[in-house]
Amino acid sequence: MPPQQCTAKLEERIMYNEKFMLVTFELVEPSTLEFKAGQYVSIQVDEAGTRRSYSIASRPDIDHGFELAIDVSPAGVGVQFLQSIPLGTEVSVLAPLGTFVIEDDPTEEAIVLVGTGSGIAPLRSIIFDLLQVKQEKRPITLHWGLRYVDSLFWENEFQDLVERFPNFHFHPVISRAVDGWTLCRGRVTDCLSTHELVPNAGYYLCGGKPMIETVVTLLTDKGIAPEHIHHEKFF
Numbered sequence: 001m002p003p004q005q006c007t008a009k010l011e012e013r014i015m016y017n018e019k020f021m022l023v024t025f026e027l028v029e030p031s032t033l034e035f036k037a038g039q040y041v042s043i044q045v046d047e048a049g050t051r052r053s054y055s056i057a058s059r060p061d062i063d064h065g066f067e068l069a070i071d072v073s074p075a076g077v078g079v080q081f082l083q084s085i086p087l088g089t090e091v092s093v094l095a096p097l098g099t100f101v102i103e104d105d106p107t108e109e110a111i112v113l114v115g116t117g118s119g120i121a122p123l124r125s126i127i128f129d130l131l132q133v134k135q136e137k138r139p140i141t142l143h144w145g146l147r148y149v150d151s152l153f154w155e156n157e158f159q160d161l162v163e164r165f166p167n168f169h170f171h172p173v174i175s176r177a178v179d180g181w182t183l184c185r186g187r188v189t190d191c192l193s194t195h196e197l198v199p200n201a202g203y204y205l206c207g208g209k210p211m212i213e214t215v216v217t218l219l220t221d222k223g224i225a226p227e228h229i230h231h232e233k234f235f
């Protein structure tokens with residue numbers, strides 16, 4: 001689908017915690033948007049025409065709107081705009097954009113998703129699309145890195161998927177874990193090193209540049225071919 005100019009209306013804003021919020025937009029014109037799981041939107045965030053990109057966190061079959069998971073900590077023009085506009089505000093959106101989508105590659109016998117912080121956004125869309133819409137049977141493993149346990153929004157959603165889909169595996173990784181945290185600690189690379197690498201998998205990474213570079217190095221050192229490592233760099 002080529003990108004198109006859309007108008008969308010802010011429907012809901014939920015502050016999950018101090019660092020992350022969910023914003024939901026409803027399409028106004030056109031009334032639906034065709035996109036692939038993993039793609040993003042570009043939103044005009046000021047009068048001068050400044051734009052910021054945000055990955056769609058919701059499923060593509062819910063095409064009358066889209067959800068975004070925002071890390072509010074950069075606190076620049078984009079975040080301030082999304083935090084301050086009143087519900088019902090219409091915004092100018094260019095969408096869909098990007099090629100961070102699951103490849104149609106039969107040699108990728110499993111899918112490993114690695115995200116840090118709000119880098120979970122496109123991965124959530126991908127996971128829900130694969131499991132709930134496409135009835136994907138290949139193993140899907142998610143490694144999600146965050147600094148604090150308290151920041152772990154969507155944990156219940158992913159644990160629920162673990163219970164319902166035997167091919168889905170979820171590893172939250174906390175770098176500043178409190179005593180009593182029994183799951184992975186440290187960086188996503190620590191988690192990836194702890195668990196045996198899934199052979200013949202397609203790896204999909206999303207987050208900041210330092211994480212992506214470190215994970216790409218780790219994977220290539222372990223013999224994963226570059227064509228099986230896909231990534232979306234947020235900053």
Ligand SMILES: Cc1cc2nc3c(=O)[nH]c(=O)nc-3n(C[C@H](O)[C@H](O)[C@H](O)COP(=O)(O)OP(=O)(O)OC[C@H]3O[C@@H](n4cnc5c(N)ncnc54)[C@H](O)[C@@H]3O)c2cc1C
Pocket residue numbers: 040052053054055056068069070071072073074075076077078079080098117118119121122232233234235
């Ligand atoms: C394809 C794409 C998809 C994106 N999807 C999302 C998304 O789903 N959710 C989301 O929260 N952001 C996403 N971003 C980042 C987003 O576009 C903005 O960069 C971010 O919201 C900061 O914009 P700002 O205007 O508030 O701050 P700016 O003034 O533009 O940035 C301030 C500083 O913060 C850095 N920065 C940007 N994002 C982060 C971050 N998450 N953590 C730490 N530092 C950061 C910037 O590099 C810059 O140095 C995406 C970026 C790209 C390129």
